[in-house]
Every structure is written in structure tokens, then in C-alpha cells.
Amino acid sequence: MTLYLPSLAQDDVRFPPVTEALDHPDGLLAIGGDLSPARLMSAYRNGIFPWFGEDDPLLWWSPSERAIIQPTEFHASRSLQKAARKSGMTVTLNQAFERVIAICAEIRGPEQTWITHEMQAAYCQLHHQGDAHSVEVWQGNTLVGGLYGVSVGAIFCGESMFSSTTNGSKFALWQFSQYFAHQGGQYIDCQMMTPHLASLGAQPWSRHTFIDALHAHRDRPIADGYPPQRLADWRIT
Template sequence: MTIPWLPEDSCIFPPVNSALKDPDGLLAAGGDLSPETLLSAYKNGIFPWYDQDQPILWWSPDPRTIVEPQTAHASRSLKKFIRKHPPTVTFDQDFSNVIKQCRLTRENKEGTWITDEMEAAYNSLYRMGYAHSVEVWDEDELIGGLYGIALGRAFFGESMFSLRDNSSKIAFITLSKYLQHWQFELIDCQVESEHLLSLGAQVISRDSFIERINTATIKATQIDWQVPPGLLASLSQP
């Protein structure tokens, strides 16, 4: 099967059901990482993922892994850890450092898809109010976090990192709690992992995923994430 090649400045993707019939769902190659292209991709259930030596590759997996914010949960051990080590968690305070740490932690292990071009593209989306970060701190030291894209009432998770035990889990559970407060309908986690399943992820068909994001993304996008006080304390409750 030949993979379609996208011209630059094109925001039009092939139908997702034309992706390769494997769990990864390779859909197309080429195009660019302009804000218009990226936002169009996410609205259509597509995301970029490629290595430094590859062209831009676009994917739409089937099945898809999601978390509904209201069903995300912390394990007993994580709640105990939070009670013993109360975290400081912020939103959108150090986006550029969060994406850089996501890149570095993967480069030091299995390699990363967060290229220079990718890093610059998501920093642009952050400045536009579409990309957001969650930061976990130990005093002034950034020890964990995640970032992703918010469109309508859907959050498309991109990457997370952890420099201390449980810090990425704390970032994710905190994000879920606030997204529930803001009436978000789902968090896209892209592909299944034991880490995500432990936090309440579920696997659904791509068709179901597309139906859900079609409903969620037509709603108004919350650009300015003002974090209401008091929700974080509930994370550690038995």
C-alpha cells in the first residue's frame, strides 16, 4: 500500500480509515508542522510522530487509548505518596522546559520523536493558547510534567516525563481533576501502555474515538487556563 504524500501548507488529510491496517495506523507522510496543519490533524484524530532522519509521518491508531477525566484514578499507594509528599503543581508556568525535559528523558533512553522542528511547533501552539503544560515541582526544581493540546473539550496528550518517583502520575491525575472541573470530555492518550491503564485509561475503536472528538472539539476551546484553588487537596483522599 502506498502512503499518501502531503504537500506543504496543506491542512487536508486522507480519511483516517485509509490508514494502514495495523495498530499504529500510519496514514500519510510529508506536509508541515504549521499551527494550521497541527490543529487540523488533531481535530481529525491524527498526530505526527517521526524520527530525526524521517519525513513527517502522520498516524491515526486503531484502537485508540483515552481517559475520561471523571474516571481517572490514583492508586492507594499514589494517594499515600501524595499525603506524605504533598506536591506543588502548576499549569502553563514552564511549557518550554516541560517539552525540553520530555525530549531529553527519551533521548537518554530509547530515543525521541521530539525533534527541533517539533519542539518549535508546539512552543508556537503554546503561545497561541492551544498547547498546555502541567508542572510538578520540588521547591524550585522541575521534577515532572506533561504537555498536550486542548481543542474544544478534548485534551490531546503528547508526552510526559518524570525525574522523581510518581511525578508524571501526579501531573496526569492533577490534569484529569481540573479537566473534569472544566467539563472536558476525554483525554487522548494515543496508544496503550501499562502506565496509562493504571491511571484509568481505556481502549476504544478509532471510529468511536472520531465520533467523540467530533462532538468535543466543536465546543469552545478554553484558551486561558485559570486554575481554581482547592482541587489538588482532594487527590490524596482515601
């Protein structure tokens, strides 16, 4: 079957309306363009994200359903709370962005990851300009879990996470959810719904509902001091 997609111009970072995204495959919206910081931020501000393989053209998506976590409703199971208290793990923010994104790519292997070298370089640019952030989980001096994503006002668009120890990525998302809520953050966009995300409190939202929330909060500033340098002083309750 032939797919007809809008081709993005190199000198124009605008996207087609997300209502024009395909039903099959769900959410495929456009092709081409580049991964410049301006285009990436234009995408996230409109509920769009890039997703493509190493040998694929640049593909842009806005699926009909989004997985959304409201930070105050993150579900921390009793077993997670107990394990976190005993683990001695600490959490930092923006202390090892390049390592986090590289590990997220490595653990999936070259045949499965969409986090290509081109993608890593692009998100590192976003990080250096203050729009992309990482959360790191440490066991002593060893990085054992983390996640990264893009901030759009009071919404955090999560991209990927990893864990090399039990509960490492859950701990990262839990701690970040607590802090983000305290600073006035409203929603964490996890993109695609999975049973794992559902177990952590993610809810399926329609594209329309998500876009409405995004437009309402994408220009909303959150508290001074965000992002901080460390989350380690946040006590688990």
C-alpha cells in the same frame, strides 16, 4: 515491502480520511507537509498526530485503537494518594512549557525520542497561540514531573510526560484530570495503550469510537478560566 502513502501538499492542511490509514504499520496515514500551527490543529481536530524520528520524513498517524482516560475515572491508587499528601509537591499549568517539552525529549535520548527540535519548536508555537498546554510538578523550586498536550474543545490530546521523582508524572496527570473534569473536559486522549496507562484508568477505544467523540466535542467550549495559572490549590481527596 513498498508502502504507498498520500503526500501532503505544502499549501493544503487537509488530511486524507482516517479510514484510509494503513493496517501495517497500524495507523500510518500520510507523509510530508509541515508542522505549521494550522496543519497541526487540522490534524488533532481529525484524530491525527505526527510521529517520526530525527532522520525520518514527516509521518502522520491515526491508529486503530486509542488509549482514552475519562477524567472522572482516573485511577489514583492508595499509594499514590498517600505519597502525594506527604510529598509537598505543587502543580502549575503553563508555567514552564518549553522546559517540560525539552525534558520529555531529553529523558528518552536522541536515539529514542520523536520529540525532535523541529517538533519542540512547532509545539511551542501552538503553546504561544493558546492551543498547547503544559502541567508542571514542583518539589520546592525544582521541576520534578510534567506533561504536555493539545486542547481540542473539550478533549485534551496528551503528547508526552516525564518524571524525575517517584509518581511525578502520575501526580501531574491526576491533578490535571481533576481540574479538567471540573471545567467540563470530557476525554484525555493518550494515543497508544500501555500497561502503565491502563493502571491509571485508560480504556482502549476503537478509532471509530474516538473519532465520533472527537467530532462531538472538538468545538465544545469549556468553562471560563481554563486554563488557569495554578492548580496548586486543588486539594487531593
